[in-house]
Amino acid sequence: MVVNDLDGLVAAITGGGSGIGAACARRLAAAGAKVGILDLEPAKAPGLxxxxxxxxxxxxEGAMRSLAEAYGGIDILVNSAGVSAVGSVxxxxxxxxxxxxxxxxxxxARASRAALPYLRRSRTPVIVNLSSIAATAGLVERALYCASKGAVHALTLAMAAxxxxxxxxxxxxxxxxVDTPWVARLLARTDDPGAEKARLAARQPTGRLVTADEVAAAVQYLASPYAGATxxxxxxxxxxxxGLRLPSPDPDALPTR
Incomplete structure (x- = not known):
């Protein structure tokens, strides 16, 4: 990524007050964007x-209008606001x-609808939604959350079309x-948060949780004009x-088919 690839662009970030949204705000601002934090509690993040x-x-609608008036328009919308849900169907x-x-x-949908009048005036307009692996993988005790992120995935494709x-x-x-305060709160509800965090880390082939900044880097790439064909x-x-299916660490375990 080019260091200042967002120089002069204006980004609206829902849920930008904490977690992944705040990481996006920091990274996009560092890349030159003027950032608006649209959040119930926006005080801790950089930007308007x-x-x-x-x-x-x-x-x-009021927030988008205020952001556009302050910075002269909106070029990027990052839909990061979200809530968790635990349990079976x-x-x-x-x-x-x-x-x-x-x-x-x-x-x-609401945020996109509110931003579109301003995005239509931009030379490099883009919307980046925060989905999840839960959109395409069946996760235990995450029925409602999986359903919501599956809908975000489908909505992204339909909006793109x-x-x-x-x-x-x-x-x-x-x-x-992702290692965020949100996940920490979920872990705190378990009987053994340390063991549960280790289990979640081991579930990923890299053996660790994703960082919020790594997600923000992906958002920056997609938001950049250099990703104009994407x-x-x-x-x-x-x-x-x-995408990866690694051998089981247990030599006696049967391979997954």
Missing amino acids: RLETDVRDAASL EANDDAEWNRVLDVNVTGV DLVTEGIRVCCVAPGT TGMSLAVDGGMS
């Missing part, structure tokens, strides 16, 4: 801080399904398990989890 709720269309009630899908899926003739690129990044695709940042 705009208290925003992705569940509220008016909130998003019967573990969560309708209210929880509605809550998670409202943030993780409809929130992406709709917008390609307007010159607007749409891609997504699909991380594996649209309608998902970039895995998962330590090889989605």
Whole structure:
């Protein structure tokens, strides 16, 4: 990546106040972008801080307008806002399904809809959604979360198809398990957080969790004008989890077929 490949561009980042979103804000700002942090709690991230709720269309429209007025437009939208969900398909009630899908899926649609009038005026417009390995892999006790990220993956492809003739690129990044405060909170609910974190690390072929900055680097690449021929695709940042099948460390274990 070119060091200042985003010089002069304006980026709106939902969920930019913490975790992967904050890492994206830091990296895009370091690459020269003017960054707007659209978050319920934006205070800790660099850039123009705009208290925003992705569940509220008016909130998003106001934040996009404020960002465009402050910096002269919007060139990049990073849809990073999201919430977690744990349990099998019967573990969560309708209210929880509605809550998670409202943030993780409809929130992406709302933010994109609010940003599109400004993206259409950009010379290098792009939307980067945060998906997950959960979009394409069946994970235990993650039915609702997998469903939401599977929808983000499909929505990315549909948006890319709709917008390609307007010159607007749409891609997504699909991380594996990322070492963020969000994951730390999930681990804290388990009986042995240390052992569970080690198990998650061992699940990835690299033997460690993905860092938020590694995900942000992938977002920077897709957001850059140098990725101008890339649209309608998902970039895995998962330590090889989605594509590699390594031999079992147990010599007595049967191979997976």
